[in-house]
Amino acid sequence: MRILVLGGDGYLGWPTALRFSARGHEVVIVDNLARRRWHLERATDSLTPIGSLADRIDAWRNISGQEIIAHIGDVKDGEFLERVVGEFLPETVIHYAEHSSAPYSMLSRAHAVETQTNNVVGTLNLLFALREHVPACHLVKLGTMGEYGTPNIDIEEGFIEIEHNGRRDVLPFPKMPGSLYHLSKVHDSHNIHFACRTWGLRATDLNQGVVYGVQSNETALDERLSTRFDYDELFGTALNRFCVQAVIGHPLTVYGSGSQKRGFLNLRDTLQCVELAVSTPAALGEFRVFNQFTEQFSVLELAELVSRAGGALGYKVTIERYVNPRVEAEDHPHRGGLPGPVRADEAGHPSRLNGEGHPVQRDGLPVSLADTGHLDRGVGHGVVV
Ligand code: NAD
Numbered sequence: 001m002r003i004l005v006l007g008g009d010g011y012l013g014w015p016t017a018l019r020f021s022a023r024g025h026e027v028v029i030v031d032n033l034a035r036r037r038w039h040l041e042r043a044t045d046s047l048t049p050i051g052s053l054a055d056r057i058d059a060w061r062n063i064s065g066q067e068i069i070a071h072i073g074d075v076k077d078g079e080f081l082e083r084v085v086g087e088f089l090p091e092t093v094i095h096y097a098e099h100s101s102a103p104y105s106m107l108s109r110a111h112a113v114e115t116q117t118n119n120v121v122g123t124l125n126l127l128f129a130l131r132e133h134v135p136a137c138h139l140v141k142l143g144t145m146g147e148y149g150t151p152n153i154d155i156e157e158g159f160i161e162i163e164h165n166g167r168r169d170v171l172p173f174p175k176m177p178g179s180l181y182h183l184s185k186v187h188d189s190h191n192i193h194f195a196c197r198t199w200g201l202r203a204t205d206l207n208q209g210v211v212y213g214v215q216s217n218e219t220a221l222d223e224r225l226s227t228r229f230d231y232d233e234l235f236g237t238a239l240n241r242f243c244v245q246a247v248i249g250h251p252l253t254v255y256g257s258g259s260q261k262r263g264f265l266n267l268r269d270t271l272q273c274v275e276l277a278v279s280t281p282a283a284l285g286e287f288r289v290f291n292q293f294t295e296q297f298s299v300l301e302l303a304e305l306v307s308r309a310g311g312a313l314g315y316k317v318t319i320e321r322y323v324n325p326r327v328e329a330e331d332h333p334h335r336g337g338l339p340g341p342v343r344a345d346e347a348g349h350p351s352r353l354n355g356e357g358h359p360v361q362r363d364g365l366p367v368s369l370a371d372t373g374h375l376d377r378g379v380g381h382g383v384v385v
């Protein structure tokens, strides 16, 4: 299959490109290397020593004999994207090419405008390129659980049946996200839904929880294939940060009461979710939504798990509560709603796609901590709270 991976130089995009290339698919990457620039601007960096995209692609060719083609360019540039789509004629597009940091989007007007422009314009350009050149192509888009916010009802997968004044309809689930980044993903979802309804495109929106972990089967083959792994306060996600903090002896930075809940999944499960979605595409005109995470924890529960797992590996782990730098609900019944396609085996939610998860408490967390432990020689600039 011809697969276009937008954002293929990123944390999730690079291991995704490797996975599909390893399976023998024809893979083309688009990335404008913005993520690397954002770290340069803030003097932060990936803990894993990632090479340039060209070096990583060379390493993959040497190791696997497979070729990945990369185009360096911006999906905000509609003509560039049309050219790539028109020439490659992808059968599947996996779209990760977005600004991915909620706290970054909340720093200032300029950061908010940058985040929303980047994400909404890039996705709109993609929808027009697909309509023009490959209307039957399956778009797999990374959405996010945070699009839903923290309502006081169960979160459904994308849609909810509503009865109002005696009539019923199935409508998009109401969304009240907690950051301007998450709002950009809501706008994307609406635009993609529109393109499916109106133009007959096909798309799967994967609302994933917070991803953690360092390795996939392919990145583990050779250090030169590593994906990025960040632990700074803007781009490092909670569990990845806690793993690094445990290893270097920094207190785990629990924001506020720590009672805010999130759904979590291992990087290996992100790849499995994406593979499942790609191998069973949406129908023409269909906009599918899947909520994806293996388990749900409060941030404090998560810190306690890391503390126990770290202790078992010989690390002395402490937990500290910090004034929450984010404006977010801390006491709410749900965040993840019902676990989706790849989940801990005890969860009983029926789903159209099913997979084997790596639960945090089983193999996910200890493996992730051990992987992080191997990297501790690289922690050079501390963990910013
Ligand atoms: P990332 O920043 O590592 O990856 C995004 C990649 O896209 C980067 O390489 C960046 O350079 C590129 N990019 C950004 N804007 C671009 C543009 N305009 N043109 C071309 N390339 C561009 O982030 P990630 O953690 O891999 O997240 C990827 C996607 O998955 C994002 O859409 C994010 O919202 C979503 N997501 C991430 C997580 C998570 O926990 N990491 C969870 C749920 C959803």
Ligand code: USQ
Pocket (backbone or CB within 6 Å): 100, 101, 102, 103, 143, 144, 145, 146, 147, 182, 208, 209, 210, 211, 235, 236, 237, 238, 239, 241, 253, 254, 255, 256, 258, 260, 262, 263, 299, 326, 328
């Ligand atoms: N948190 C802490 N301490 C920390 C870091 C975070 O307590 O050191 C808390 C935050 O306050 C928040 C929760 O942990 O309540 C999650 O924060 P996060 O930084 O791990 O994740 P978030 O900002 O929500 O964003 C990440 C990814 C984003 C993705 C999202 C999935 O960066 O790309 O969309 O997870 S979700 O949260 O389900 O929407």
